Amino acid sequence: MATALVHQNVLVFHDHDQCYQAIQSRDARFDGYFVTAVRTTGIYCRPSCPARTPLRSNVEFFSTGGAAQQHGYRACKRCRPELAPDSPEWNLRSDLVGRAMRLISEGEVDRGGVGPLAARLGYSSRQLQRVVRSELGASPAVLARARRAQAARVLIDQSDLPFTQVAFASGFSSVRQFNDAIQGAFAASPTALRAQAIAPLGGRSSVAQHPEWVCLELRLEIREPFSGAKLLEYLRARAIEGVEEVQDNTYTRLLRLDSGCSWLSLDLSSTPVGLTVELENSRDLPQLMARCRALLGADADPCSGDEYLAKSRALKAMIAANPGLRSPGCLDPHELAIRAVLGQQITVAAAAIAAGRLVAAVGRSGSGSEFERRGSGLSGARVGGTKHQMVTFPTAAEVAGVDPALLPLPSARARCVVELAETLATGQISLHAGADRELVYNQLKALRGIGPWTAGYIVLRALQ
Known part of the structure; x- marks a missing residue:
């Protein structure tokens, strides 16, 4: 390139x-x-x-x-x-610019500005702006504003949310900023753009089963070819009962975000990938979409990967029969790390059972109350079946607060899980999108009970 x-x-x-x-x-x-x-x-x-x-x-x-x-x-x-889709270069690069772009994509600048972004990366604001501007031709603030405008355009086209709600859900701090950014990026007002969206790319917003939540049907562009069926097989084998569901062509779960919970369902039957969400706080939408894209490997370059792997005689036929394979990311890096340790030296099925036992011991329902799904309505139709309860995976802080002796795990692994959770909850090990991969890998290996394979697996999926 x-x-x-x-x-x-x-x-x-x-x-x-x-x-x-x-x-x-x-x-x-x-x-x-x-x-x-x-x-x-x-x-x-x-x-x-x-x-x-x-x-x-x-x-x-x-x-x-x-x-x-x-x-x-x-x-x-x-x-x-x-x-x-974004350039796969940002996921591959481990330098300052690549790490900054991953954090900008997750809304770091929207939440705190360029200063906190630079601090997370270990640089001063001036250093960060100089390096990013010299290589990309735009400052982090400008790149973040363009991201917000892109996210807003998706909501303008694919939903009927009021523009005020679109503005805040896209990361803008005011409607005026939203209007100016849309006019600058697309040479048209939000009203004019919505009028042009006669045949929207996705669905329209619907009434959430929790009245105070925001419900949307969106479409996620993904770099093709994309093997959605193989990804579903991977997720199905590892699904935790009560936390995740894989039915037909959809992956469904409840997820905790910065400002609240979200229920999501990904339809992988075709591309673009369908995303149905119910958000407790619409400001979490950019973060949710970034995490879904990471899980799907939406910005990866499958052609380059296929070309490289096909050089192996042992893999050539398999790659030709399964184009579009990619390494899945994750929706929650802390959850992924804890589940990786739970799955050490046991089968995939046993690891899912162990994770379910951990959830039963320390998990809680979304928003602190029962999150029900019924067979009627938008979300119920996606999930299918009768009334049931979904719960979120416990946070690192919740796991860290549990006595290892009370966990339904072998004692050594229980201690390792709690110790890992403590380092994640206190920030001693940071798995944010801009984290230094080599540093995290070495920090994980330094923990008792975590070897090179587990550390590498966590870095591969959590810091994709």
Whole structure:
């Protein structure tokens, strides 16, 4: 993939010819890696945009839509570059820019600003802004604003939520900021954009079974090919009874987020992937969508992975028969780490049973009360069946507060689980999206009872 540099405050790719060749062939594999900005029209597009290919002398290339917006370009209304999967580069890179981009995607700047983002990464705000701007052509604040605008556009198109609710659910602190950002990114008002969405990409908002919650049906773009059936097999084998359900083509569970709980259901029968959610607090929506994308590996480059693995004679036939395989991420890094330790040296089925026993010992229902699903209504139809209760997986702090002797586990493993939970709850080990993978790997191995395989598995899935 072409690398980039900044020249006179404009991001330029070293391999301009490769990028131009990609847009000439309308190669969708490059969508998300970069955007094409056309000087004569003032718009930026995906590499696969079906519009007439502009002259070579009239284009420049940016690594993100946010950088293109900062230089005065607007998103193409035909190819909708804001809907493209993100570049897999951000998940692969372990340097400062890659770690910063992962945290920006999870809404770190929206929640606290650039200062807390820099502090989490171990840099000053000035250092972070200088490095990110020099490589990507835009500051962290500009990139975060572009992310908010993209999230808002999805809600404008795919829901009938009031614009005030769309603004706050997308991470904006005021309706005025929301209106300005939408106008700047798409050269149209929110009202005009919604009027254009005659055939929305997803469903419309519905009445939640908890009246005070927000219920939405959305669509998640994912880089293809995508083997949803294989991912469902993986999740089904590891599902914890009462916490997760895999039925037909859907994966369903209750999840705790920063501001409350959310019930979610992912329909993996086709792409884009269907996402039905009920949110206790709509401000958690960007975080929830980022976590769902991580679980799905939505931004991964399966073609590169398939090409590499197919070099093995032992794997070649298997890869050819199962295109689009990818390593799944997770919805909750702390939960993933605890479950990884629970599953050491036992079968997958036994690990799911052990996790269920842990949940029964220290878990609690969503929002502190019974979270019911019935056979009628939107959510009930997704889950199917009769009334039943779903619970959240316990937090690291809740597990850390339990006497290891009371856990239904072998004594050594119970002590290891509680010790790991303590380090996670106190922040001694941080599994946030921008964490240093090598550092976390070594910290995990230093804990008694965690070996290289378990530490590597946690880093692979939790810090994807």
